[in-house]
Each structure stands twice: as C-alpha cells, then as structure tokens.
Amino acid sequence: MTKGFTLIELLVVIAIIAILSAILFPVFAQTREKAQQTSCQSNLKQTTLGMQMYSQDYDETLPFCITGDLYTSVWSIYQSIQPYVRNEQILLCPSDRPPSVDLRVIGMSQYGYSANTTVMPINIAGFNPSNALTVAEVHKPAECVAFFDAYLDPTSSLANYRTPPDRRHNEMANFSFVDGHAKALKEIPPGHNPSAAGNPN
Secondary structure (H helix, E strand, O other): OOOOOOHHHHHHHHHHHHHHHHHHHHHHHHHHHHHHHHHHHHHHHHHHHHHHHHHHHOOOEOOOOEEEEOOOEEEEHHHHHHHHHOOHHHHOOOOOOOOOOOHHHHOOOOOOEEEOOOOOOEEEEOOOOOOOOEHHHOOOOOOOEEEEEEEEOOOOOHHHOEEEEOOOEOOEEEEEEOOOOEEEEOOOOOOOOOOOOOOOO
C-alpha cells in the first residue's frame, strides 16, 4: 500500500516553496535590472558617440539640445545625431516607464534620456537664444555629463521638461560623459547639475 502525504507535510512543503520564492524573486528581479542597466549604458555610449561624430562634422561644435522656432518647427538633439547612430532603439532605455501622455502629440521627444543643457543648450528663436559650445570649451570632458536617464515630465516647462536623473536601475542612474564613457551612479556627479543650464565644467 502506497503511503500518501499528510496534510501537515503538504503545508510544510508549500511554506518552504513560499519562503524560497520570497527570497529568490527579488534576486531574479535585481539580476534582470542589472542586465537592463548594462544595455542602457551601451545605449548612452552610442548616443554620446553620435554626438562626438556630429561635432567632428561641425568644426568641433556640440549640437543644441533643442533648437528651431517655437511657432514653426523644433529640432531636437536626437534628430541631429540620428544620421550618425541610425538606430532609434538606442534612444529607449529598457527600464524606462512610459510618460503619462504621448509627448509626440505635443512635439516633444518620447525618449528616456535627457541631454545636459549645460553643454548642449536650448536655442529656441524668441524663447531662449543661446550659443553652441565647442568641445574645447568643455574643460573636463571626463567629468562633464552628456546624457543621462531621465523621466519625461510633460507638466514641466519646455526648458526643463524632464525630472532630474531617474534612478531606475536598482536605485542608480546611468550617465554618459562628454569624453564618451558611461557609468551608473547613485548621485549626480559632484559639482555638476545635469538638469540646469550654466557654464560647462
């Protein structure tokens, strides 16, 4: 005669499975997020390479973050570097959450990264005229942020329509730097605010 499991034995097995699941699921989630963080860093490196290639073709001048005429057409940095990267997918962070509205309807970028307006300023005719910077004017390119993880915020002004760096990768945000390298950081790089305009580092 085959002996079956008792109710207590079944409950013990179920409890063990539940405990193991509670322990392992967060580990699996963190591992998955780590892989997405690495993919995001690769995206930022390629985007920054596109920026560097653009500057080489324009006498070492960096592109504007946003340029054009507010009442006719606006040109974003992503459109400027697209001929060099030729892949819109690298502008989408795999961990980014979608904005609350479709920003394409109101003429804003839907991408999950933001450019540092300190070195790539906004130049909208009649709104916020500014001059483009050259690579030589960026005094510490290895310390100066180029692009970073940012959540699109359609409720903010055009000058700052993204939140500060979005720590979407296990409480870390990815940053790329003008010299081309990228890394994940918990805090904004010292002495530099990527979301504010001003003099380059």
